[in-house]
Amino acid sequence: xxxxxxxxxxxxxxxxxxxxxxxxxxxxxxxxxxxxxxxxxxxxxxxxxxxxxxxxxxxxxxxxxxxxxxxxxxxxxxxxxxxxxxxxxxxxxxxxxxxxxxxxxxxxxxxxxxxxxxxxxxxxxxxxxxxxxxxxxxxxxxxxxxxxxxxxxxxxxxxxxxxxxxxxxxxxxxxxxxxxxxxxxxxxxxxxxxxxxxxxx
Numbered sequence: 001x002x003x004x005x006x007x008x009x010x011x012x013x014x015x016x017x018x019x020x021x022x023x024x025x026x027x028x029x030x031x032x033x034x035x036x037x038x039x040x041x042x043x044x045x046x047x048x049x050x051x052x053x054x055x056x057x058x059x060x061x062x063x064x065x066x067x068x069x070x071x072x073x074x075x076x077x078x079x080x081x082x083x084x085x086x087x088x089x090x091x092x093x094x095x096x097x098x099x100x101x102x103x104x105x106x107x108x109x110x111x112x113x114x115x116x117x118x119x120x121x122x123x124x125x126x127x128x129x130x131x132x133x134x135x136x137x138x139x140x141x142x143x144x145x146x147x148x149x150x151x152x153x154x155x156x157x158x159x160x161x162x163x164x165x166x167x168x169x170x171x172x173x174x175x176x177x178x179x180x181x182x183x184x185x186x187x188x189x190x191x192x193x194x195x196x197x198x199x200x201x
Contacts, residue, residue, distance in 0.1 A: 059162055060111060066158060067158055071105060079099055104148070107155070109147070117167075
């Protein structure tokens with residue numbers, strides 16, 4: 001079933017070179033999670049969004065760790081083109097390199113959905129725009145036949161759960177740490193003031 005979907009896409013939807021190239025560049029948006037990391041760094045630059053930036057980068061890091069370094073090696077699912085060489089022919093014909101890592105779950109999708117979910121939960125409606133690139137990147141992985149549909153669906157679920165945990169529990173923990181840090185600073189300032197008063201006396 002999974003392979004059949006990709007074979008159908010390859011036989012029926014790859015006729016336009018423009019569309020093929022368009023999806024290739026869409027998938028490049030999610031390469032190494034660069035655009036999402038840049039988004040997190042930009043958020044760090046402004047005091048109003050700094051906490052969100054910290055938590056977004058934490059969410060990305062946890063998602064990558066779980067997806068790429070735990071689940072992928074455990075499942076060890078070969079890429080679709082290992083089962084059908086015509087998929088490999090298509091991928092290389094449009095100028096893409098054949099991925100060398102395992103297929104399940106999709107790393108591009110996990111990061112994209114992770115970030116879109118986090119941005120929506122943390123920044124409410126202001127972060128909803130991130131679903132546009134996230135969904136496009138996810139769909140591109142299927143259209144380009146570098147992932148099975150189930151790779152993408154599983155990655156989306158993983159990303160969403162990680163984002164939910166970081167946006168809720170992570171936010172509570174970060175707020176607690178900030179409160180403790182501020183409290184420690186106030187105590188230190190009071191001690192310094194007492195020392196100054198003692199010296200003056």
